[in-house]
Amino acid sequence: MARGNLMSEILRNDYATQADLDEALAGFVADKLAEAIALRGKASMVVSGGNTPKGFFERLSQRPLPWAQVSLTLADERWLPSSDQHSNEAGIRSNLLRNAAAEAHFVPLFDGSATAAAAVPAVAQRLACMARPFDVVILGMGIDGHTASLFSGTQEGLQDGGDMLPCVAVPAPSEPNVPVPRLSLTAATLTDCRHLVLHITGVAKRELLQQALRPGPVAELPVRLALRQERPPCRVYWAP
Numbered sequence: 001m002a003r004g005n006l007m008s009e010i011l012r013n014d015y016a017t018q019a020d021l022d023e024a025l026a027g028f029v030a031d032k033l034a035e036a037i038a039l040r041g042k043a044s045m046v047v048s049g050g051n052t053p054k055g056f057f058e059r060l061s062q063r064p065l066p067w068a069q070v071s072l073t074l075a076d077e078r079w080l081p082s083s084d085q086h087s088n089e090a091g092i093r094s095n096l097l098r099n100a101a102a103e104a105h106f107v108p109l110f111d112g113s114a115t116a117a118a119a120v121p122a123v124a125q126r127l128a129c130m131a132r133p134f135d136v137v138i139l140g141m142g143i144d145g146h147t148a149s150l151f152s153g154t155q156e157g158l159q160d161g162g163d164m165l166p167c168v169a170v171p172a173p174s175e176p177n178v179p180v181p182r183l184s185l186t187a188a189t190l191t192d193c194r195h196l197v198l199h200i201t202g203v204a205k206r207e208l209l210q211q212a213l214r215p216g217p218v219a220e221l222p223v224r225l226a227l228r229q230e231r232p233p234c235r236v237y238w239a240p
């Protein structure tokens, strides 16, 4: 990951509509998963929660791939059971783990533990079953500049450290974010990948992206952790 304030090269992919974006991103991700399976016999992917990826998930779920060879997990989870409408897992189950993709191996983050902190060691163990580096990581961005569940104003999950666990417990953020405690993969884990995508929509998020591309601390706008990634460079997929 690039250090300091210098911004590395990002690859911009702007589309006229969200449907165009969803189709193009589904094609890109399906190609990279197929490539990984052809080369290594399996593929691993990290996807984000929230509302933005739903149309993309729907299209990706229909791509004809040997899905049984794909493992996928979430970049972060709101500490809620999957029966809750705000659960990120619920979004994956209803939009991605269906059609051809129903065969994929999903590694959940929520495990029913009373707190996200209590679940960290077990989740770390489950994540160890996934091939690393991840073949594809797709991040989203909140309107406050958070990505995964790494929020501004805290260093938690944003600092590197060779012996750190791959995930951290995060206190409940304030609204308009869903104000429940979270479990998030760390910056070091999320950027340990062959292909990194930032998937955002809307004019407000494009303006925030412009701000995040300016020099400034990652802790102020955590999405910078993706934008400053050099190997691989971050591909930004945007539509109004």
Ligand SMILES: O=C1O[C@H](COP(=O)(O)O)[C@@H](O)[C@H](O)[C@H]1O
Pocket (backbone or CB within 6 Å): 048, 049, 050, 051, 052, 053, 075, 076, 077, 078, 088, 139, 140, 141, 142, 143, 147, 148, 149, 177, 178
């Ligand atoms: O809370 C979260 O927010 C971000 C962005 O969500 P969106 O609804 O604005 O697309 C998401 O990437 C993250 O996974 C989620 O937990």
